[in-house]
Amino acid sequence: xxxxxxxxxREYLTRVKTxxxxxxxVAVPLFTVGIFVLQIYxxxxxxxxxLKIAIVDNVGGLADSIMKGLNGKLPNGQPQVAVVxxxxxxxxxxxxxxxxxxxxxxxxxxxxxxADVIGGAPAELYTTNASEILFDTSLNRALxxxxxxxxxxxxxxxxxxxxxxxxxVEVKLIKVSDxxxxxxxxxxxxxxxxxxxxxxxxxxxxxxxxxRSVTEEKNSRVIEILVASxxxxxxxxxxxxxxAAVGITQxxxxxxxxxxxxxxxxxxxxxxxxxxxxPQLHLPLTLLVYMVVFFLCGYLLYASLxxxxxxxxxxxxxxxxxQTPVTLLIVGAFLLFNVILRDPNSPLSAGLSLVPFFxxxxxxxxxxxxxxxxxxxxxxxxxxxxxxxxxxxLAARIYRVGxxxxxxxxxxGELMKWLKYT
Amino acid sequence: xxxxxxxLAGVSKRFDTITAVSNLSLRIHQGSVxxxxxxxxxxxxxxxxxxLHIMVPDEGSIEMLGQPLTDSTQDLIGYLPEERGLYTRxxxxxxxxxxxxxxxxxxxxxxxxxxxxxDRFELxxxxxxxxIDLSKGMQQKVQFIAxxxxxxxxxxxxxxxxxxxxxxAGLVKDTMLDLRRKGATIILSTxxxxxxxxxxxxxxxxxxxxxxLSGELTAIKRSYxxxxxxxxxxxxxxxLNQPGVVRxxxxxxxxxxxxxxxxxxxxxILKAAVAGGVRINRFELVEPPLNxxxxxxxxxxxxxxxxxxxx
Numbered sequence: 001x002x003x004x005x006x007x008x009x010r011e012y013l014t015r016v017k018t019x020x021x022x023x024x025x026v027a028v029p030l031f032t033v034g035i036f037v038l039q040i041y042x043x044x045x046x047x048x049x050x051l052k053i054a055i056v057d058n059v060g061g062l063a064d065s066i067m068k069g070l071n072g073k074l075p076n077g078q079p080q081v082a083v084v085x086x087x088x089x090x091x092x093x094x095x096x097x098x099x100x101x102x103x104x105x106x107x108x109x110x111x112x113x114x115a116d117v118i119g120g121a122p123a124e125l126y127t128t129n130a131s132e133i134l135f136d137t138s139l140n141r142a143l144x145x146x147x148x149x150x151x152x153x154x155x156x157x158x159x160x161x162x163x164x165x166x167x168x169v170e171v172k173l174i175k176v177s178d179x180x181x182x183x184x185x186x187x188x189x190x191x192x193x194x195x196x197x198x199x200x201x202x203x204x205x206x207x208x209x210x211x212r213s214v215t216e217e218k219n220s221r222v223i224e225i226l227v228a229s230x231x232x233x234x235x236x237x238x239x240x241x242x243x244a245a246v247g248i249t250q251x252x253x254x255x256x257x258x259x260x261x262x263x264x265x266x267x268x269x270x271x272x273x274x275x276x277x278x279p280q281l282h283l284p285l286t287l288l289v290y291m292v293v294f295f296l297c298g299y300l301l302y303a304s305l306x307x308x309x310x311x312x313x314x315x316x317x318x319x320x321x322x323q324t325p326v327t328l329l330i331v332g333a334f335l336l337f338n339v340i341l342r343d344p345n346s347p348l349s350a351g352l353s354l355v356p357f358f359x360x361x362x363x364x365x366x367x368x369x370x371x372x373x374x375x376x377x378x379x380x381x382x383x384x385x386x387x388x389x390x391x392x393x394l395a396a397r398i399y400r401v402g403x404x405x406x407x408x409x410x411x412x413g414e415l416m417k418w419l420k421y422t
Numbered sequence: 423x424x425x426x427x428x429x430l431a432g433v434s435k436r437f438d439t440i441t442a443v444s445n446l447s448l449r450i451h452q453g454s455v456x457x458x459x460x461x462x463x464x465x466x467x468x469x470x471x472x473x474l475h476i477m478v479p480d481e482g483s484i485e486m487l488g489q490p491l492t493d494s495t496q497d498l499i500g501y502l503p504e505e506r507g508l509y510t511r512x513x514x515x516x517x518x519x520x521x522x523x524x525x526x527x528x529x530x531x532x533x534x535x536x537x538x539x540x541d542r543f544e545l546x547x548x549x550x551x552x553x554i555d556l557s558k559g560m561q562q563k564v565q566f567i568a569x570x571x572x573x574x575x576x577x578x579x580x581x582x583x584x585x586x587x588x589x590x591a592g593l594v595k596d597t598m599l600d601l602r603r604k605g606a607t608i609i610l611s612t613x614x615x616x617x618x619x620x621x622x623x624x625x626x627x628x629x630x631x632x633x634x635l636s637g638e639l640t641a642i643k644r645s646y647x648x649x650x651x652x653x654x655x656x657x658x659x660x661x662l663n664q665p666g667v668v669r670x671x672x673x674x675x676x677x678x679x680x681x682x683x684x685x686x687x688x689x690x691i692l693k694a695a696v697a698g699g700v701r702i703n704r705f706e707l708v709e710p711p712l713n714x715x716x717x718x719x720x721x722x723x724x725x726x727x728x729x730x731x732x733x
Binding site (some may be wrong): 002003006007010014217220221222223224225226227228229230231404417421 | 437471474476508509523525569
């Protein structure tokens with residue numbers, strides 16, 4: 001037992017101390033959050049001062065309603081756009097003088113509303129800084145509103161009446177479950193997909209890490225002194241558990257980080273607007289417990305398969321090719337997400353979530369969407385555990401022989417013989 | 423009767439259609455240096471792996487210091503495999519502490535002995551370096567430390583001197599002899615016959631999985647008698663061409679070794695030399711070198727199996 005512990009410890013420490021681990025643990029979330037923040041920042045960057053514009057109104061009387069529509073405010077309370085000059089049906093061409101005012105900085109832009117804008121002609125916006133997003137949105141909306149109101153008015157219709165007439169019907173989604181009926185805004189789906197993806201990605205990532213770890217020991221030939229000191233089964237289990245601990249550490253760090261960020265976000269939000277809260281992901285405790293159970297089953301199942309593959313091959317390139325069948329099993333489960341999401345309780349979904357190699361991922365997905373009958377969950381756990389015991393047993397037998405074999409990858413027939421060796 | 427460190431009784435091991443080891447019986451005395459010899463593919467590694475409990479024999483039994491093999495007998499053995507290998511990305515000291523722990527030492531004891539051995543092998547300044555930064559020779563020394571750090575009563579060393587310069591080879595040899603003085607049994611597997619002649623008390627030569635020659639080295643050599651003449655001469659070497667007397671010649675430059683036809687008289691060579699006017703600087707009747715015995719046994723056994731096959 002002490003030897004098993006030493007193996008787990010070495011596997012864990014040498015992995016956690018690598019630059020790659022620190023990099024991927026810190027960089028992945030930072031990068032994701034960084035891009036997110038950058039987007040928010042750039043989309044708001046322009047709106048820090050009032051933009052001065054002029055309107056050349058060739059229709060007549062439209063400028064007022066446009067100005068009413070420009071009611072956006074900056075964070076400091078000042079209006080986003082100030083109309084500093086209105087030219088109502090000017091007799092002379094005003095463009096040249098307005099152009100000059102832009103150049104000497106008195107104006108940011110001027111809008112020329114052509115006489116036939118009601119009939120469908122476009123308006124023109126002159127500005128030096130074409131990237132000012134504000135013009136695209138606020139000004140466009142204000143102008144469109146003014147023009148539409150005028151068109152309706154000419155037909156004797158009031159804008160407010162139209163608004164009432166064309167209003168759509170809202171459909172509220174109510175989720176029916178044991179806990180009672182709750183209003184649903186898509187969180188269940190998002191949670192389910194997130195949980196499924198998380199299982200899918202971690203099974204592949206940590207499975208492949210286990211495989212690499214096996215080939216590494218085999219290639220460096222250190223395996224020879226290891227098997228002369230410890231039973232191969234303990235070596236295999238130590239490796240699998242050590243890598244699992246690395247994975248759990250990484251998720252724990254991310255979860256703690258996300259928790260801190262969320263707590264900080266709530267504080268900031270409630271300072272800005274009392275009573276505000278961030279949109280929350282539904283993660284009921286039962287789901288979390290099932291997730292852990294199925295993750296452990298799935299991880300042991302796939303990690304042992306990957307480890308057996310690692311023991312069969314003699315270099316990384318061979319490992320790349322050899323891992324395909326196992327990776328395909330996990331990808332297969334991923335491709336079946338759709339079937340489950342469409343109808344989680346159909347006989348097809350129920351059947352698939354009991355298939356040995358798919359059960360851990362697909363049953364978790366079903367639980368996340370809609371609680372299946374308890375007997376199905378139990379059966380799925382049973383199937384997963386039996387498969388896991390089977391794969392660990394086979395993997396241990398292949399590992400024991402494979403780590404000492406170099407050269408050609410074994411054929412299926414040779415593999416069968418390996419299983420019989422003592 | 424002396425106590426056996428390792429005893430194999432009728433051990434066989436087959437892989438698929440190949441018989442790697444066939445009905446092998448051996449006794450290795452406690453405190454001796456034992457040479458396990460044989461050509462490539464003779465079954466040496468399989469035999470060692472069975473002693474190490476890495477593989478289990480199909481037939482027969484193995485005892486280590488009087489106990490049948492179990493997981494715990496693994497801790498009684500120090501092993502230096504022919505294919506060297508360490509965790510290259512770990513630090514020297516960490517690797518040794520880890521491997522010592524796997525042999526049953528406590529953390530504190532593993533640390534203490536690691537530092538002690540690194541000092542002794544002049545690697546103290548490298549202990550915080552990664553293994554990959556060490557020269558080949560230094561890595562060999564680290565691996566040797568890993569084999570002896572838990573002071574095992576039985577040491578299995580496969581080509582212990584390969585890749586070592588004379589200074590380090592001397593260091594390893596002295597350590598081996600020192601451990602032996604303290605009671606350790608050393609099993610040496612090597613192709614270097616001069617090392618066997620210098621170090622081993624007894625040997626076993628295996629070929630195609632079978633024991634073809636075993637016993638005390640001195641007794642084996644004595645049984646061949648002094649059938650070899652070691653000669654140094656100046657002049658024409660024609661006097662050695664006597665098919666009735668000299669069976670084969672082995673020229674090493676300055677020295678020539680002539681193997682005699684059984685029953686032939688060495689004096690005939692000397693007479694011919696004098697008659698031919700050759701100056702003789704050395705003329706010595708010796709036991710055959712182990713190298714010759716090895717070649718004779720292996721090719722002889724080969725001829726024998728071929729004959730068996732054809733019969």
